[in-house]
Amino acid sequence: MESMRLHRVDLGEVDYGTAVTWMAQWAEERRAGAAPDRLFLLSHPPVITHGRRTPPAELPRDLSAIPVVEADRGGNATYHGPGQLVGYLVMDLRDRGPVDVVRWLENGLVDALAGLGFGTERRDTPPGSPSLVGVWTPDGRKLVSIGMRIRGGVTTHGFALNIDPDLSVFDRFVACSLDDVTMTSLRRLADEQGIRMPGETEVRDAVTAALTAGSTPAA
Numbered sequence: 441m442e443s444m445r446l447h448r449v450d451l452g453e454v455d456y457g458t459a460v461t462w463m464a465q466w467a468e469e470r471r472a473g474a475a476p477d478r479l480f481l482l483s484h485p486p487v488i489t490h491g492r493r494t495p496p497a498e499l500p501r502d503l504s505a506i507p508v509v510e511a512d513r514g515g516n517a518t519y520h521g522p523g524q525l526v527g528y529l530v531m532d533l534r535d536r537g538p539v540d541v542v543r544w545l546e547n548g549l550v551d552a553l554a555g556l557g558f559g560t561e562r563r564d565t566p567p568g569s570p571s572l573v574g575v576w577t578p579d580g581r582k583l584v585s586i587g588m589r590i591r592g593g594v595t596t597h598g599f600a601l602n603i604d605p606d607l608s609v610f611d612r613f614v615a616c617s618l619d620d621v622t623m624t625s626l627r628r629l630a631d632e633q634g635i636r637m638p639g640e641t642e643v644r645d646a647v648t649a650a651l652t653a654g655s656t657p658a659a
Contacts (some may be wrong), residue, residue, distance in 0.1 A: 446531070447475075448648045451482035456489065456509055456520065459528070466530045467594045477531040479598075479651060481644050483524060486606075488613060490517035491587065498614035506609065513597040515571065515587030516616050523605035523625070525643055527598045534593030541595060542573055542588060545651070549575050549584055549599065552650035556638050558629055560584075570618055575601075581624040585616060602626065603643055 454462075459482065469475040489511040490499060498517055499508055506519075520526060533541065546562035553560045553575065560583055563572040575584035586599045604627035615623055630637040638646070 446477050446479045446529075446648070446652050448644075448652075449478055449480045450644065451480060453483045453485060453522070456484045456487045456507075459484065460511070463528055463530065463596050466528075467591070467596050470530050470532050470594045471592050475530075478529075479648065480528040480530070481647070482526050482528070483522060484520040484526060486519070486521040486609070488517060488519050488609075489513075491515050498619075500613045502612070505612070511587070511597070513587040513589045515573070515585070517613050518585045518587070518600060518615055519605070519609045519613075520600055521605050521609065523603055523627075525601045525603055525640060525647070527601070527647060529588070529595050529598040531595045532593060533590060533595060541590070542586060545586060545588070545599060546573070546575060548651040549601070549647065552643075552646040553583075555646050555650065556626075556643065557633075557635050558583075558626065570616065572618075574616070577624060577629065581622045582616070582618070583624055583626070583629070601643065601647070603640055604637075 466475065466478065486506045488500060488506055488508045491513060492510060494516040543562065550560050550562060560575045560577055563576055565572040573586050574582055576582055584599055584601045588595055588597045602623065602625035604625055607623055607625060610623040615621065627637060
């Protein structure tokens with residue numbers, strides 16, 4: 441199959457609300473054929489986002505510490521903040537037929553992390569269980585959260601990879617509707633395994649290479 445042609449756009453820290461506004465514009469540009477498929481790499485100031493169906497009991501009790509924002513994506517509550525790499529994928533899927541773009545993204549991120557020296561995996565969700573979409577360590581900790589939306593044949597939103605964020609924030613709410621799951625980061629894994637900690641630029645390069653060198657989402 442043909443390689444994915446993704447144009448990488450590097451951004452710095454962008455307020456979540458601003459990014460959502462921009463994302464709608466990016467998606468409209470893609471639908472109109474005015475822009476190519478793009479991968480936007482950025483970070484956010486501290487914010488907890490959640491899908492429309494997230495139970496209120498899974499959100500923080502203290503809503504004053506960190507902003508809590510409803511997002512127009514799949515998935516439940518998650519945290520974005522400094523030390524985390526956020527990737528928004530704006531891709532046209534209309535000519536590719538039915539696709540499993542989430543599985544393609546999971547596998548691409550697993551490949552990227554392997555190239556950096558970290559062994560991770562994707563997991564299938566058992567029937568009736570909360571979604572296990574994302575990237576996981578072999579011992580069941582979650583490293584990458586994924587939440588995407590397809591509208592008008594174009595994807596928006598994407599993934600959040602924990603490089604070295606404040607993991608204690610995840611203790612304030614139920615991340616991804618998984619109350620028994622521990623979130624982790626590349627920093628924590630590198631310290632545990634005694635391996636070199638990659639810098640953010642290196643992580644961005646590895647993710648871009650993995651998502652552009654592989655095949656398109658399979659029909």
